[in-house]
Amino acid sequence: MNRIKIYTLLLWGALVCGAFTGCGRVMNNDYESMMNSDQFNPTVAAQESVTREKSFAHDLCLPEDTKAAGNPEFSLPTAGLFDLGSRNTMYGSGLTTRVFPASTTKLMTALVAVKHGNPGQTIKISENAAYPGADAQRLVLEPGDSMTLEQALNYLLVFSANDCAIAIAENIAGSYDEFVDLMNKEARAIGATGTHFTNPHGLHDDNHYTTPYDLYLILNEAVKYDMIRKILPQSDYNTMFVGVDGSSKSIAVPATDAYLTGDVQAPDGITVLGGKTGTTEPAGHCLIILSQNEKEEYYISVVMKTESLEDLYDGMNGLLAQIPN
Numbered sequence: 272m273n274r275i276k277i278y279t280l281l282l283w284g285a286l287v288c289g290a291f292t293g294c295g296r297v298m299n300n301d302y303e304s305m306m307n308s309d310q311f312n313p314t315v316a317a318q319e320s321v322t323r324e325k326s327f328a329h330d331l332c333l334p335e336d337t338k339a340a341g342n343p344e345f346s347l348p349t350a351g352l353f354d355l356g357s358r359n360t361m362y363g364s365g366l367t368t369r370v371f372p373a374s375t376t377k378l379m380t381a382l383v384a385v386k387h388g389n390p391g392q393t394i395k396i397s398e399n400a401a402y403p404g405a406d407a408q409r410l411v412l413e414p415g416d417s418m419t420l421e422q423a424l425n426y427l428l429v430f431s432a433n434d435c436a437i438a439i440a441e442n443i444a445g446s447y448d449e450f451v452d453l454m455n456k457e458a459r460a461i462g463a464t465g466t467h468f469t470n471p472h473g474l475h476d477d478n479h480y481t482t483p484y485d486l487y488l489i490l491n492e493a494v495k496y497d498m499i500r501k502i503l504p505q506s507d508y509n510t511m512f513v514g515v516d517g518s519s520k521s522i523a524v525p526a527t528d529a530y531l532t533g534d535v536q537a538p539d540g541i542t543v544l545g546g547k548t549g550t551t552e553p554a555g556h557c558l559i560i561l562s563q564n565e566k567e568e569y570y571i572s573v574v575m576k577t578e579s580l581e582d583l584y585d586g587m588n589g590l591l592a593q594i595p596n
Contacts, residue, residue, distance in 0.1 A: 330358060331358060331462070331488070331491070332355075332359060332360045334367050335363050336364060337362055346364065347362075347586045347589070347590075348364060349365035349483050350483060350572075350574045350586060351366050352571075353487050353571045354568070355568075355569040356568050356569060361594075362593060366483050367482050368482060369481075370481060370557075371479065371551065372481040372557065373557050374547060374549035375559055377473065378486070378547050379454050380427065380454065381427060381428055382457060382493045383450065385496045386457070387443050387444065388442075390419060390498060391421070392420040392442070392443075393417050395416075395417045396413065396414055396416040396434065396438050397414060400441060401413060403434050403436075403437055404474065407433040408527075409432055410432045410522050410524070416515050416520065418512035420439065420442075422510050424498065427439065428502045428547065429502065429505050429507065429526050430508065430526070431548065432524075436470075439471065447471075451471065458485070463489060464485075465481065465482040465485050466489075467479065473549055475552070483575050486559050486575075487571050490547075490571055491571060500544075503561065504545040506526050507524060507526060508526075527548045530543040538588060538591050538594075540564055540594075541563070541596075543561075544569075547559055547560075557574065558583055562591060564594050564596045568594075574586045
């Protein structure tokens with residue numbers, strides 16, 4: 272009889288532990304292990320991970336594959352259109368497909384920087400930052416140059432400067448690798464469990480990937496910060512910063528987003544409020560933007576992995592044309 276009582280108490284203790292601490296069940300949704308499972312369903316996994324990671328999941332659009340209403344011929348393989356007000360996925364295709372993000376990565380770089388730094392913080396350019404690679408988009412800074420975090424973020428998001436991405440990482444977190452760790456932690460925190468970063472700039476690495484849905488989650492989180500919302504719509508940027516010899520330096524740059532420079536026009540009634548471009552050979556041409564209609568209702572749209580810039584903006588305009596006015 273005593274033995275039965277002991278077993279009963281042990282069983283009750285285990286149930287209580289599982290209910291209040293989760294120790295009776297390990298929730299392991301590691302992306303690699305799920306991808307290797309024969310039963311892996313990316314849409315279900317994405318929905319479950321959003322619910323698990325954040326209690327505000329009810330404020331998010333879901334990664335649902337949908338078709339363009341009234342236009343069955345409109346088709347993009349990896350793209351999405353999200354109504355932020357109604358939390359409706361208006362268009363979804365390949366939303367949980369793994370893609371390379373290229374410089375759309377810099378949205379997460381900016382998000383981590385504003386959360387862990389302050390606008391006036393000094394960002395000093397190291398030799399590593401000054402020479403990010405021959406093919407990398409950069410300002411051509413010298414080792415020892417310095418600017419504020421706010422200035423560096425403007426160059427990062429407007430011009431997609433890789434030297435600024437590296438400098439931000441090194442100065443904000445103390446080291447490049449520690450900053451990348453923060454990027455991955457932030458991705459998990461907002462439910463972007465199909466994403467893994469290896470760098471703050473987006474130059475190609477096979478282990479540096481995301482999904483169109485995760486990019487929606489990242490931009491949706493980033494635009495909650497005033498500094499990022501202020502930077503994103505700019506068509507160009509110019510500022511004075513300090514050279515290695517103490518002199519004042521200035522570099523004027525245009526935006527990489529053709530909507531912002533006026534080279535591409537959005538459909539009537541749609542205002543593009545900025546976002547992020549990205550291009551590498553493995554990633555193709557990528558773009559994610561925040562926009563609004565005449566009623567000032569907000570939308571996020573993303574197009575990934577097109578073969579040309581023309582295809583990219585044609586595809587994006589096809590998404591924007593679905594926004595009601």
